[in-house]
Amino acid sequence: MxxxxxxxxxxxxxxxxxxxxxxxxxxxxxxxxxxxxxxxxxxxxxxxxxxxxxxxxxxxxxxxxxxxxxxxRAYAATGFARDVLSVADNLERALAAIPADLRDDDKFKGLVTGLEATGRELANVFGRHGLTKIEAMGQPLDPNRHQAMMEMPSDQPAGTVVQEMQAGWMIKDRLLRPALVGVAKKPD
Known part of the structure; x- marks a missing residue:
């Protein structure tokens, strides 16, 4: 080694x-x-x-x-609200159909007052449940809120709502029913 x-x-x-x-x-x-x-x-x-x-x-x-x-929870009443809107429409039509001279007549004064009070209470109930009426008259046509039913010659700018045939309604931030409207067009 x-x-x-x-x-x-x-x-x-x-x-x-x-x-x-x-x-x-x-x-x-x-x-x-x-x-x-x-x-x-x-x-x-x-x-x-x-x-x-x-x-x-x-x-x-x-x-x-x-x-x-x-x-x-927020939109549970949608179906019911749509159905009640026709009642509100008929109440408004009934009030609008009463001539002014009959409104002052003592025989009809109680009836008119009762119908108006019912209309106010219905509007309060709608408000408590988030239903709001859509403003249409004089507004530009909004296809998300308005349904144009006809065009009418008018001195208003084209596309402006000049007639409301049926009020539109929202429930909170959703469309419940569109407003049925007439829209201005330029005269021929």
Whole structure:
């Protein structure tokens, strides 16, 4: 043995095989454990991502359900309100049909007063439930609120509402019924 020789250099081929044979399974076990850890970390990351998506979906469903419930509460009376609008229209027509001379007649004064009081109370009930009348006369035609039924020659600018045949109504911020209107056009 020389001074520069190491104990490994003095080993024979068989001795070297024996010494490294024991180390190979440890390296293989280490590589297998590292691969298993990497696989588990990937599964964990996937599970976390899926959990985040599921939580976001649950939150979106909750928000949508809350909005639907709020809309249902706010607009639950829509069908009923549409039906009652025809009653309000008929009441207005009845009041408009009473001639001025009969309004002052003592025989009809109580009837007129009662009809007017009923009209005011109906307007108050509409107001409490978010129903508002659409202003149409003199306004530019808005297809989201007005339904043009005819064009009429007029000195008003073209597209201006000059006649209202039936009042339009909103329920909160939604259209309940469009106003039926006549629109100005330039004279021929």
């Amino acid at each position: 020389t001074d520069n020789a190491t104990p490994v250099d003095n080993l024979g081929a068989d001795d070297l095989r024996e010494a490294t044979a024991g180390a190979a399974p440890e390296v293989a076990e280490h590589d297998g454990a590292a691969a298993r850890i990497a696989e588990l970390e990937e599964q964990l990351a996937t599970a976390r991502q899926e959990t985040l998506y599921a939580q976001a979906d649950i939150q979106n469903v909750r928000r949508r359900a809350e909005k639907d419930a709020a809309d249902a």
